[in-house]
Amino acid sequence: MVKQQLLTKFMNIIEKMNWRYATKKFDINKKISSENLATLLEVLRLSPSSYGLQPWKFIVVNNPDIRAKIKEVAYGQTQITDASQIIVFANKTNIDANLVDEYMNFVAKEKGIDVSLLEGFAGMIKGSFTGKSIGDLKGWAACQTYLAAGNLLTTCAVLDIDACPMEGFDRSKVDEILGLSSLGLESKMIVAMGYRAEDDADATKKKIRFPKEEVFIEIN
Ligand SMILES: Cc1cc2nc3c(=O)[nH]c(=O)nc-3n(C[C@H](O)[C@H](O)[C@H](O)COP(=O)(O)O)c2cc1C
Numbered sequence: 001m002v003k004q005q006l007l008t009k010f011m012n013i014i015e016k017m018n019w020r021y022a023t024k025k026f027d028i029n030k031k032i033s034s035e036n037l038a039t040l041l042e043v044l045r046l047s048p049s050s051y052g053l054q055p056w057k058f059i060v061v062n063n064p065d066i067r068a069k070i071k072e073v074a075y076g077q078t079q080i081t082d083a084s085q086i087i088v089f090a091n092k093t094n095i096d097a098n099l100v101d102e103y104m105n106f107v108a109k110e111k112g113i114d115v116s117l118l119e120g121f122a123g124m125i126k127g128s129f130t131g132k133s134i135g136d137l138k139g140w141a142a143c144q145t146y147l148a149a150g151n152l153l154t155t156c157a158v159l160d161i162d163a164c165p166m167e168g169f170d171r172s173k174v175d176e177i178l179g180l181s182s183l184g185l186e187s188k189m190i191v192a193m194g195y196r197a198e199d200d201a202d203a204t205k206k207k208i209r210f211p212k213e214e215v216f217i218e219i220n
Contacts, residue, residue: 013158016157016158016160017154017157018207019157019160020153020156020157020162020163021162021202021203021205021207022163022164022165022202023079023083023162023163023164023192023194023196023200023202023203024078024079024164024200024201024202025078025079025082025196025197025199025200025201025202026078026079026082026083026084026162026192026194026195026196026197026200027082027194027195027196027197027198028082030084030194030195031084031194032084032085032161032193032194032195036159036161037085039155039159040152040155040156040159040161040193041058041060043151043152043155044058044087044148044151044152047147047148047151048147049144049147049148050140050143050144051103051121051125052103052107053099053100053103053125053141053144054103054144055091055092055095055099055141055144055145056089056090056091056092056141056144056145056148057090057091057092057183057185058087058088058089058090058148059087059088059089059090059178059180059187060085060087061086061087061088061178062085064081066177066178067080067081067086068081069177070086070088070169070174070177070190073169073170073173073174073177074166074168074169074170074174074190075168075169077166077168077169079164079166079192080166080169080190080192082192082194082197083164083192083193083194084193084194084195085192085193085194086190086191086192086193087152087190087191087193088174088178088187088189088190089145089146089148089149089187089188089189089190089191090145090178090180090185090186090187090188091138091141091142091144091145091185091186091188092141092184092185093138093181093184093185093186094184095129095134095137095138095140095141096129096137097126097129100122100125100126100129101122104118104121104122138186142188145188145189146188146189149165149189149191152191152193153165153191156193161193161194161195162193162194162195162196163191163192163193163194164191164192164193165189165190165191166189166190166191166192167188167189167190169187169190171186171187171188174187174190175187
C-alpha cells in the first residue's frame with residue numbers, strides 16, 4: 001500500500017512535468033490567487049545558493065505600463081503583458097568581499113553569534129573568488145539565480161500554474177526600464193506565470209527531449 005502510494009506520488013510529478021510547457025499564450029483573464037503567489041515567492045526565497053550567499057533579487061513587476069515597456073524590448077513576446085504575473089530575476093553585481101562581509105553580518109545576527117566566529121568561512125569564500133574575473137563571478141552568481149528559477153517552474157507545475165521562462169529580451173534595456181544598475185543589479189531572466197489560453201498551439205506540441213541513454217551516464 002505504502003509502495004503504491006509512493007508510486008502514485010512519483011507518477012504525479014512526472015505527469016506535472018509532462019503537463020508543463022513554456023507557455024506562449026496566456027489567458028489574460030485568469031489570475032494567480034494571492035495564496036498561490038505567496039507560495040511561489042516563498043519558494044524563491046527558500047531556494048538554495050552556493051555558500052548561502054543568495055546573490056539575487058526577484059522583481060515582481062505588477063505595473064502594466066512597465067510590463068508594456070518590457071514587452072517592447074522582449075521581441076514583443078505577449079507573455080510579458082498577458083501572463084497573470086511576471087518576475088524578473090536579477091543578480092547582484094558586487095560579487096566581492098563586501099558582499100561576503102554583508103552576508104556574514106546577517107548570518108551572525110540571525111544565529112546570535114559574534115561575526116568573528118565566521119571569519120574562517122568568510123575567508124574561504126573570499127579565497128574562492130581570488131583570481132576569477134568579474135565575468136566568471138557574475139556567471140557563477142547567475143547559476144544560483146537559475147536554480148531558483150528552476151524551483152519556481154517546478155512549483156508552478158505542481159500547482160497547475162502555467163509558466164514561461166524567458167531570456168528573449170534585451171537585458172540592458174530591461175535594466176534601464178527597472179533602474180537596476182543604481183540598485184547594483186542586472187537582469188538575467190524573466191518568468192511569466194498564469195494560465196494558458198485555450199488556443200495556445202504550443203500546449204499540445206510533442207515534448208522534445210533526448211532519450212535516457214543520451215542524458216544519463218551511469219558509473220558503476
Ligand atoms: C533560460 C531559458 C530561456 C528561455 N527563453 C524563452 C523565451 O524568451 N521565450 C519563450 O517563448 N521561451 C523561452 N524558453 C522556453 C524554452 O524554449 C523551452 O523551455 C524549451 O523549448 C523546452 O520546451 P518546454 O519547456 O515547453 O518543455 C526559455 C527557456 C529557458 C530555460
